[in-house]
Amino acid sequence: MQKLRKIGLVVAILTSLLLSACAVPGNAPSEQGSVAANSGEKVKIRWWHIWAADGPEGTNWQVLADEYMAEHPNVEVEITIITGDPYKDKLATNMQAGDPPDLFQTWGGGVLWQYADAGLVQDLTDVLAQDEWGDSFLPGPMAVYRHNGKVYGVPWRFGMVGIWYNKALFEQAGIAEIPQTWSDFLTAVKQLKDAGITPIALGEKDKWTGHFWWSYLAVRDAGQAGFAAAQDRTGSFSDPAFVNAGEQLQQLIDMEPFQAGYLEQSYGDQQVVMAKEEAAMELMGQWAFGANSTVAEDNLDNYIEHTGWFPFPMVDGGAGQATDAFGGGDGFAIGINAPPETIDFVKFLTSKEHQAAMAEAGLAVLPVVKGVESSVKEPVMQVVLQHFSEAEYLQLYLDQYLPPAVGLAVNDFVQELFAGTKNAQEVADAIEDVAQTELSQ
Amino acid sequence: MQSVSTSISRLAGARRTTQARVRREQAVTIVLFLLPAAILYSLLVIYPVFQAAHNGFYKWNGLGPMTNFVGLDNYVRILGDDIFHKAVWHNLVFILLSLVTQLPLALFCAILVGRRLRGRTFFRMVYFLPFVLSEVVTGLIWSFIYHPRGGLLNWVLSLLFPTWEPPSWLGTPNLLVLICIFVVINWKYFGYHMILYVAGLQNIPAEIEEAAQIDGASGWQVIRQIVLPLLGPTIRLTIYLAVLGSIQLFDLVWVMTQGGPANASNTMATYMYQFGFLRTQLGYGSSIAVIMFVICFSFSLIYQRRVMRQDFGD
């Protein structure tokens, strides 16, 4: 009977659990934080980011948070680190449950704007106007946080996609000049193939890796106006410019320029192929140099010595400019229930002093605050920086720029172009099909 | 045996009770036995599931209130989507492969490392180990085996057939990628079924087998005529679990191929993750879940009525 009594106890606990669950009303977002406006009161800033605690970024953030807490004894910064894809899952669930973190990593674009439309992140337009805080940032990166005339985030580093190439392998294939146009580029690919060199490294399992190729061609073919028209629905993603982009990519795919088995390999494989100098080129963001260096190991010196960068080639008859850039970066957004101290903390993190230090340490590369450009040390990164600063139009990665429903459709359908299950026209039509249902307001 | 006979004899001393008291006592037991499970299960499974199913009638990105009621629109879109049709077909392939290879293998292993094999504990543990390994790591290790550059499989094949150029195992958008994934599924989950068979085999008294053997029955005859029929309920149970598991197959496929290349390895569950969650179309994702539920429910109904009924002896 003693056992029965124990079971009874369990039932009682569970019942009280059930009752207490029913007693709490609704699922309104919690009100914590917003009351503690006047300083002196204890406040907690819950900060979510994606950099492992023992990595350079993670260490840097912890140091800065500790420094801030020492200066502001009433503020506690509680850092939660969720790396990789799980970050997006966890953030999405918290957002959907109406419980955003106070400060969090964002890539801007359509995902952030969805949160803004749902009233989950703070509108920073007014605070950016005060004390010329907004003017301290470079204008290009700021654009990806602007939506319907309001600003919902600030950048802390930025960059662009371009072609990383191996000078030694180019020389071996007898390529004397950097390709300026798409047809030059295809010729170079042919030369590399003829010399028995794998022209391009690609890890297309991850999809975003291959979307760079289609998107950059689309940036060249459609230009700023074409993109804007497709997005605001005065134009279309099945316009000739976007079909052209697919056909140009098809030309490249038909030459079989990628390493064997690239459809089943991930970006990690792509890094290794480049770092071990098994392929001559990759189309990748500004981080590629640092990322590849971490896996180069005994080939590190060769990799650094041989690596060069050039901007994506221009296409004949394209509506875009050769200086138009495709890229993105990292930024901060602030949850709607965050304590006011959070803004001051973000100002602290993005101050010129800290930006310069982070750029010098290779963390804030490329930097986003005016006047710290000279802190970038690596020569090849200065080349990227120079092109980046010349860009008048910067198109954010499509899988960030467009709402996820459309952006990820681009990634999925472009993979079908690589796999040979859809042609250029079908890819463009399929993207347009999704855009029609998702972009119409 | 000892514990059984002592407990029975201990209870033999208990006072006999009246019929009415037995019934009342039984009713109390039923309620007390079911209540804790029922409360927890209703609160944390049924209620959330019901909520999720409700979302399926909305076009909803998961943020803010659900206002855009679209009726059966999501269902019409799913049922008209070629990628979903393919995913259903892939699930069928996985179900079929599980039934014809995975379960027989598990049963074979359970019998193989049965009673009289020395070191059976060791073998059983080894066979069970893959199930202990997490899906993510399993997928990673196997992608090293299938890897086009220096993978184990291609290395072995190059020793056997030096001139043959093997295909890209996980990168070919046809049946090949499904089969390669299935090999991993088989490797990982056969231990799960084996452990159930091993537990089931314990219910077959050793002396029945021994008696049959003394009568001159061969090992195969003993298995066919005694072990298999007595193991029937467990086998029917594992078939049920294997089919439901194959319908909901997700993690391994996602880790190894993300449903690709070009949707060639999408299952209904990866389709749901890709088109419902990643694209933040929660209403759409919920409708997919409901369709999967309907499929599982229909199967469950038919199977329980037709096949498992004999085990429940009503």
Add this chain to the structure above:
Amino acid sequence: MTAQRFSISMLLRYVIAILIALVVLIPLVMTVFGGLKTTGDLLSNPIRWPADHLHWENYDGILQSSSFWVQMRNSLFIMLITATGVVLLGSMPAFIFARINFPGRELCFNFFTLGLLFPLAVAILPLYISLRQMGLLDSHWGIILPQIAFGLPGTILILRGFFLALPQEIEDAAYIDGCTTFGMFRHVAIPLMRPALAAVFVLAMVGSWNAFFLPLLVLNREPLWTLPLGIMRFQGQWGTDWARILAFVSLTLIPTIIFYFFAERHIVTGLTAGAVKG
């Protein structure tokens, strides 16, 4: 003669058993061994001997870190409570559904199997909101209770089958001896069901040990994290330190193997001769 035939067939059984064991073990050996390489080496030559030397520091570094041990403790706590809860709460309804007739029994049973038919990942958002209302976020109970609840359908289904296999004679004898239903459950059914209960315990244990998604959503404060969340520390934005992940995973396999050993002894302690009349 019989002895000879016996030993040849026995030998054959060993050969097959060892062959299967080898196939099963190769990927596992690769896991342990991969933890002794560097990530670059691992990705460029997955199966080759390390390019320079064995990198024991991968294992050493993990064993030295205090967070590993904290996560180990959390994982063990959650795993043991979950598996115990699943067996406790699951065996009672399974027993009722198998051995006691009452009106609405089938309906009740089918209600419990519904959970097997719905992809539970979809229900994660409503579940998260429920957990928040119950104040279970950022606590281990916010993982344990849902895990038990999710584990119930499968457990009840499996155990019901085993309870059904219990010979009617034993039940009759117990009731004739004046046993109550609870006594029948506690003193007759449970001891006889040890193999099945142990099997279910092991399955629940493994599920809890490897669970990632629910702990990810429920836990924010790092001191509460479990081992699968700990793996995230080896993942950078652009690259993953696979070698250290493999070392980490190899180490986390050890506790499950130990627990499996304990459970295995119960799984094979079935009915002994004479307990059941055929």
